[in-house]
Amino acid sequence: MQSKIIQVAGLGFTIAYAAFIVWIYATEPRTFKEVTTSAQVTAGTYEINQEQFNSALNLFRREQFRAARDEWQRADPAQRDARTQFYIAYAFYREGWGRLYFDQELFKQGLEAINRAIALSPATPLMIDDPDLQMHTAAELKAELEQGLEHNWSDANPLKILRRRK
Amino acid sequence: MPQTNRSRNRALVDFVLLPFLFLTVALLGGLRIGDESRTFIFIAPPLVTLLLAVLSMLLFIRGGLLRLHQWVGGDLPPLTNVAHVWMFITIFFATAQAFNSVLPERGLLHWLFSFFFLWTLWNNQFSSFDARRLLRSLAILFGTAFILKHMLLASLYNPEGGWLKRVAGTLLQGVALDAPGFAPATGYIAFFTLALYVVGLIVLAFRQDLHDSHDSALVPPRCAITKTE
Numbered sequence: 001m002q003s004k005i006i007q008v009a010g011l012g013f014t015i016a017y018a019a020f021i022v023w024i025y026a027t028e029p030r031t032f033k034e035v036t037t038s039a040q041v042t043a044g045t046y047e048i049n050q051e052q053f054n055s056a057l058n059l060f061r062r063e064q065f066r067a068a069r070d071e072w073q074r075a076d077p078a079q080r081d082a083r084t085q086f087y088i089a090y091a092f093y094r095e096g097w098g099r100l101y102f103d104q105e106l107f108k109q110g111l112e113a114i115n116r117a118i119a120l121s122p123a124t125p126l127m128i129d130d131p132d133l134q135m136h137t138a139a140e141l142k143a144e145l146e147q148g149l150e151h152n153w154s155d156a157n158p159l160k161i162l163r164r165r166k
Numbered sequence: 167m168p169q170t171n172r173s174r175n176r177a178l179v180d181f182v183l184l185p186f187l188f189l190t191v192a193l194l195g196g197l198r199i200g201d202e203s204r205t206f207i208f209i210a211p212p213l214v215t216l217l218l219a220v221l222s223m224l225l226f227i228r229g230g231l232l233r234l235h236q237w238v239g240g241d242l243p244p245l246t247n248v249a250h251v252w253m254f255i256t257i258f259f260a261t262a263q264a265f266n267s268v269l270p271e272r273g274l275l276h277w278l279f280s281f282f283f284l285w286t287l288w289n290n291q292f293s294s295f296d297a298r299r300l301l302r303s304l305a306i307l308f309g310t311a312f313i314l315k316h317m318l319l320a321s322l323y324n325p326e327g328g329w330l331k332r333v334a335g336t337l338l339q340g341v342a343l344d345a346p347g348f349a350p351a352t353g354y355i356a357f358f359t360l361a362l363y364v365v366g367l368i369v370l371a372f373r374q375d376l377h378d379s380h381d382s383a384l385v386p387p388r389c390a391i392t393k394t395e
Contacts (some may be wrong), residue, residue, distance in 0.1 A: 002170070003177040004245070010181030011249050014189060014256070021193045030205035 037078045048084055049075040059089065061132060068102035070143055082120035082138075089141055091114035093148075097165045102148040103153035111145045115137055180371055181249050187366040188253075188260035194359040195263025197269075199349040207348075209271060211262040214280045216353040217264035221287040222304075223254075228291070229300035231371055238389070258368075264363045268311035270319060279311065297371045304367065308360050315355035 023042070029035040032061030040046040070089045076084040092110030096103035117126055118138050126138035135141045144166060154160070196228060198207040211219075226232040237250035265283060270276045295303070 003173050006174060006177040007245060007249055008179045010177070011245075011252060013182065014252065017186065017189050018192075018256070021189060023212055025194065025196065025208050028206075028208045030200075030203070030207075097386065131270040 034077070041078050041080050044077060046080055048081045051075075053084060057087070060091055060094075063094070065091040079116055080120065082117045082126050083118035083128060085113050085120065086126060086138055086141065089117060089138075089145070090133065090135070093141060093145055094165065096148070099161050099163070104149060107145050107148045111142065111149065114142045114145060118142065176373075179199065179255065179369065184366060184369060184373075185253050185256045187362055187369070188256040191260035191359050191363045191366065192256065192263045194355055194362075195260070195265075195267040195268075197350040197355055197359075199355070201347040201349050204386065205350055209266065211259075211266045212269070212276075214284075215262040215265040215269065218265045218280075218283050218287060219258050222261045223258055225255070225287065227288055227294065229297050231296040231297045231300060231367065233374065242309075257366075260363055260366065264308060264360060267359050268308060268315050270315060275319065279315070283311070285344070297374065301364070301367055301371055305364050308364065312356060312360055316356055320348075320350070320353060380381060 024035070027038045029038050030165075037046065052071050052075035056068045056075060059065075059071060060066035069088050072088050072091070074082050075081075079085060089110045092106045092113060096106030096110060120126075121138075128136050130136070135144060196209040196211060198209060199205070200207055223232070227234055232254065234254075237249050242250075269279050269283075270294065290303065
């Protein structure tokens with residue numbers, strides 16, 4: 001009888017171990033910290049670091065966009081929080097915005113971040129209630145970033161110098 | 167009492183130790199450490215390693231290391247059949263990953279190594295083998311591949327270079343030996359993986375010997391269970 005128990009327990013344990021291996025290869029964590037973060041995401045216990053998020057928000061409001069993005073990336077290492085990804089995209093937008101031209105590289109990265117934010121909140125449209133921002137939805141920000149990446153004849157319009165950053 | 171202990175120990179080896187060993191090989195076989203970033207890189211087994219694993223499994227069966235007809239059968243309890251099929255699967259993936267750990271990741275050398283492995287395993291299909299000779303042959307095959315990849319090639323791709331790099335550079339002028347560089351820890355991981363794999367195969371061979379010497383007529387795990395049942 002005890003052999004049977006060992007058999008069942010061994011089978012259960014090794015199947016769980018195999019599932020862990022498949023999960024490791026599917027998520028491809030790069031460090032032990034990423035392993036724990038991915039495990040938290042899978043278990044549904046993942047939370048962003050609120051302190052780092054707030055510190056990033058302060059940097060963002062002081063127009064230190066690059067530093068703000070770094071802080072937000074540290075606050076949300078697994079890139080699983082829609083709100084943080086929205087702010088990262090907004091930081092890319094504000095840093096890349098220019099009166100004469102838009103920084104294409106920053107806008108592209110902004111677009112990637114906003115797409116992540118949209119993918120993370122598929123059920124309800126993402127809405128950020130922040131009075132310091134002029135665009136509150138992910139759709140607005142995405143449209144703005146996409147327009148910045150498009151090239152057409154209106155780019156030659158000299159009145160564009162009067163446009164304002166959102 | 168000794169009989170009960172024996173059946174318990176057999177069950178532990180068959181259903182816990184061996185699958186755990188082989189799954190650990192499957193985990194570590196694709197693990198590399200980035201040269202500059204020092205981060206984990208997980209490389210899933212390439213298709214060719216699955217083919218090599220199939221050929222190896224055929225060799226294991228021919229060499230008597232795996233006795234499929236004793237492991238799975240209509241007269242065995244369903245759970246025992248499932249456990250044995252599961253062990254078979256773990257050995258298959260461990261073999262694929264053991265090859266993965268000694269194959270260069272890409273480029274001409276990847277195909278050269280794959281070709282030589284295929285050639286050796288294909289030739290072995292037509293040789294007469296017993297479990298011990300098969301084990302020796304596999305240990306030498308993996309040992310040679312390990313030395314070639316993790317010692318000679320690693321030295322070849324060392325950014326600081328050496329006499330080997332200069333000689334190879336002269337001999338293979340114009341031939342692109344594209345291969346990614348990894349941290350030295352990768353070699354240690356590969357060594358541990360291969361050692362674990364060979365140990366797993368040795369335990370498997372000893373397990374067969376034990377079963378044969380104790381009870382040649384009965385199938386080992388079934389024997390263990392029927393005795394306790």
